[in-house]
Amino acid sequence: MKDVLDFFHESWPVRVVFRPGAATTATPREAAALGLRRLLVxxxxxxxxxARAVADSLGPACVGLHTGARMHVPADVATRAVEVARAAGADGCVAVGGGSSIGLGKAIALRTGLTPIAVPSTYSGSEMTPVWGLTEHGAKRTGRDPVVLPRSVVYDPELTLSLPVPLTVTSGINAVAHAVEALYAPDASPLTTLMAEEGLRAMAGALPAVADQPDSLEARGRALYGAWLCGSCLGATTMGLHHKLCHVLGGTFDLPHAETHTVVLPYALAYNAPAAPEAAATVARALDAADAPHALRALAARLGAPRSLAELGLREADLAEAAARTAGQSYANPRAVTAEGALAVLRAAYEGGPPEFPGD
Incomplete structure (x- = not known):
């Protein structure tokens, strides 16, 4: 952890409502409190x-339901949604669903300035960040802008009860990745470190419980609580190698978002661990394990998640291009990332073996 006398931390203006049934009971009140009268869902x-149930709960304040969200937010999909929002005369946007829906809501807010509200139904954590992403011409670009940050986030554990266990697992480990990178981010603070460790512990405990009893509202709520904390960490810190790898794999090669995060995470952490030993130790402590990368891989394997990029459809011939695209970007990371280093991580994740690198 950084010296508590030498850090900075920025808190974003987000109001959170967390309780079962909140999607249809709290969302209208949150919209009214924000002064919104014409909402596109x-x-x-x-x-x-x-989303239809949420739209119905808004009554006459809902001016439309747009169902066009797609993974990785293709630019043409975002453009169409912006056209719909403008045609409806919307003054706000309610994104209901997972990362794709919330990402589309952010794209609308980025281009129109409309006030966003998020009602998450997965564990992506995007709802707690000012980070937006768009995919165009085979590349995913991201940025940070306060205008895309949802002003209200309504967490309703009941919405996650229908999320299939395989998607629950990968979505949850996607959230874990946010916390892991926050621990070694250059702008980490004592607060983000505390949130990251608690988020990791909550999610690592909740996912096996959900797998054992998918209809447990308690386990689902615990996972959603972990996602909130992990997402908050991502919103407050800078992304590193792990997220950049996943953005390249998703944006250029169209790999599924949460599954890609799940596969890559142990290998990205193993690569960075020698340069970020305190972060790796915190992850291990939260997982009650001796070795963090191996524990993350074991957690995913125990819950039946994909274990290699090959399983997700990446071709071995694509590894070199993915490595070059990753190394060609500028971003903060505790260990320098060369094309050779990125390729080593990608090859290890492609093969799905133990997360170890020469010299570790």
Whole structure:
């Protein structure tokens, strides 16, 4: 942890409501408290029924339901959603669903300045960050802008009860990745370190419980609590190698978002651990394990998650291009990232073996 007398921390203006049933009871009140009177609800096709219920709860304040969200937020999809929002005369946007829906809501806010509200149904954590992403011409670009940060986030554990266990697992480990990178971020603070460790511990305990009893509202709520903390860490700190790798793999090679994070995380941490031993030790402590990268891989394997990029459809011939694209970007990371280093991480994740590198 950094010296408590030498750090900075920025708190974002987000109001959080967390309770079962809040999606349809609290969302209208949150919109009214923000002074919003014409709300566009956005979602993906899988979550349309839930989004419809939220839209209905808004009554005449809802001016439309747009179901066009897609993974990695393709630029043309964002453009279409912006057109819908403007045509409806919306003054706010309610994103209902996972990272794709919330990402689309952010894209609308980025281009229009509309006030965003988020009602998450997965554990992506995007709702707690000012980070946006768009994919165009085979590349995913990201940025940070306060305008995309949801002003209200409504957490309703009941919404996650229908999330299949495999998606629950990968979505949860995606959230874990946010906390892991926050621990060695250059702008980490004592507060983000505390949130990261608590988020890791909560998620690592909740995921096996959900796998054992998918209809447990307590376990689902605990996972959502962990996602909130992990997402908050991502919102307060700078992303490093892990997220950049996953953005390249998703944006350029169209690999599934949460599954890619799940596979890459142990290998990215193993690569960075020699340069960030305190962060690795904190992860290990939160997981009640001796070795953090191996424990993360074991957690995913025990819960039946994918274990290699090959399983996700990446071709071995794509590894060199992915490494070059990753190393060609500028970002903060505790260990220098060369094309050779990025390729080593990608090859290890492609093969899915133990997360170890020469010299570790």
């Amino acid at each position: 956005v979602c993906g096709s899988r979550g349309a029924a839930t």
